[in-house]
Amino acid sequence: MNEYSLLIILLLISTLWFYFGNKTALSLKKKQLKLNSLPHYYGIYVALYSFIPALFSYLLILVFDGILFSNLIIEFVPKEILNSPDFNKIIVLAQIDNAVRGIYFGEQPDWVTIASNQMIEWNYHSLILNFFCSISLALGIGYLGFKNINEEFRSRNSVEKIIISLLGLSSIIAILTTIGIVFSVIFESLRFFAIIPASEFLFGLIWNPQFEGAERAGSGQEGLATYGSVPLFVGTFLISLIALCVSVPIGLFSAVYLSEYANKKERSIFKPLLEILAGIPTVVYGFFAALTVAPLMRNGGSLIGLDVASESALAAGFVMGIMIIPFISSLSDDVINAVPQSLRDAGYGLGSTKNEVITNVIIPAALPGIIASIILAVSRAIGETMIVVMAAGLAANLSFNPLDAVTTVTAQIVTILVGDQEFESAKTLSAFALALTLIVITLILNFYALHVVKKYREQYE
């Protein structure tokens, strides 16, 4: 007897209800009564009616008994441990939990044994309670549903309603998760802004996060931490811009080629090949950028007398551009294909050449979709991390020169959070402030994209 067998019992009960519902409906039908819905809808209705409330109570008890018990069990921890300076609730709870599972590390203190026995007992009671509640709900509410069955009952519509609410619930869960993430980022950011003023963060020109009291690498002095995020956003902007300069023309042109010039066979070869680019993991792009492209650019640059940093915005942006080509080409290809043939006919009928039809008719008509695909690519570029960490460097230089090493917001978040962290420090919290700003920027971009698309759509439809 455990939680899983209870779940199986609940499923069995609802299957039984399905059977009874179905059977009753069939027998009504046998009596020449005209049923409102197909018989199996009655079965499904009763089954769902019994299973869903039972499942809720099951999950509720399962989640909340753990929370309740871990708070109650603290009573069993001796005072001297509770008051000692290295008391850590998580470790104590883990100790008890291990004992409950029968895992022991060395000698067990008495209080752990007592607490774990108490815990086992509580768990047992809770399981019994869960069995009782869930099964009686499954039977009771199932019975109520079963009682509803008569020839006039519209089981099809009721099943529809139940399914709609399940679907709605799923989307609410997705939305709540997003909201949860955003709020946790906001709260941590507020803690950061309590230490560092927002104006310094938003307008400061030097990014040099330090742990409190840490010495500056190699300098032997205590460094001064500064959290001016401007260089990071400039770096992000610069690299994204380079990526767009690479990907927009190539992506758009290949989309035009694929949809307007390529024949079926060429299309069936080129399109999947392009889409493979989207499937390559970004780490691979990252070391391609760092180990192949960056040295190439450095050597090429020195040949023509340019001083290219060995980690440069140009290398990272270029490779990122290649990475987002398929986003632009694939989506643009779809929207170009969706331009109605009648518009092409109109163009050709007036004596346009193919090229004129593409530039004067098809691209303008597909523009909202193309813009949307570009903005999607921009969000992708802004959020991209791996390539930047590997190829652009971590030096927070404030520079608009593509040949310099720069860093981006995401790359900094990574370096801040990799390795040991002091959770309360401004350095760690700054990652949240950076993330928040990034989220806001991406949101603004997306709203703007929607706005642009809507405006064009009104004009074109």
Next chain:
Amino acid sequence: MVINSNINNVKTKTIGEIFSKDPKIICRHVDVFYGDKQAIKDVSIDISSREIISFIGPSGCGKSTFLRCLNRMNDTIDTCKVKGTILLDKDDIYDEKIDVVPLRAKIGMVFQKPNPFPKSIYENVAYGPRIHGLSSSKEELDFIVENSLKDSGLWQEVKDRLNSPGTGLSGGQQQRLCIARAIAVSPEIILMDEPCSALDPIATAKIEELINQLGKNYSIVIVTHSMQQAARISQRTAYFHLGELIEVGETKKIFTRPKDKQTEAYISGRIG
């Protein structure tokens, strides 16, 4: 450039008068294939200057296909092959040396569903003159646009909103916009493929009136499903059946005294 001296010496099964004294387009033994499937079989017919001729016949008989041969719109369909001779002013339009761009400027086309570009009303009409370089100044272009819109009877309705989108007009207005767009490049011939089939009766009446007007200056070939429409607007009518041209002649004669049994059956509503 080849002018066949015996161009009017054709063997054809078509009943009626396929020849014209003042031919603008001369079609001889035209076959059209979609892949292996033959959609047009040995069609020979003349189309005169400044006449309105309608193509009628049951769905799928090849009216649109034949119409699209006349301005080489069939070139845009990969599988489509055209055989035979089509002369425009005595030049073979399927000659290798012929450029379809000026050809299609000479032969305008209006489609079944109104298909204005997703641009402003002005830009829709200005599109053709622009790509063919017909105007050297903004004033000249304005003039062409205004005249084309006047000729298509749309000017009064749209002159105050030339910059609003063409797609915002009503169906009938859109179709007249498409006609204005076609005549803006000063074609000599206008091909219309069921131009009223997506329109309500009032819009249809306006377009028919417009076609009658245009017939004074252009040759108009119109495909139509409506016999009444053919009777109302065209001087000559050609009846197609299963890819063949069955009968051609004066509209009046075709509708009152068809010589062919199939034509009679179609006109009296027995073939749909």
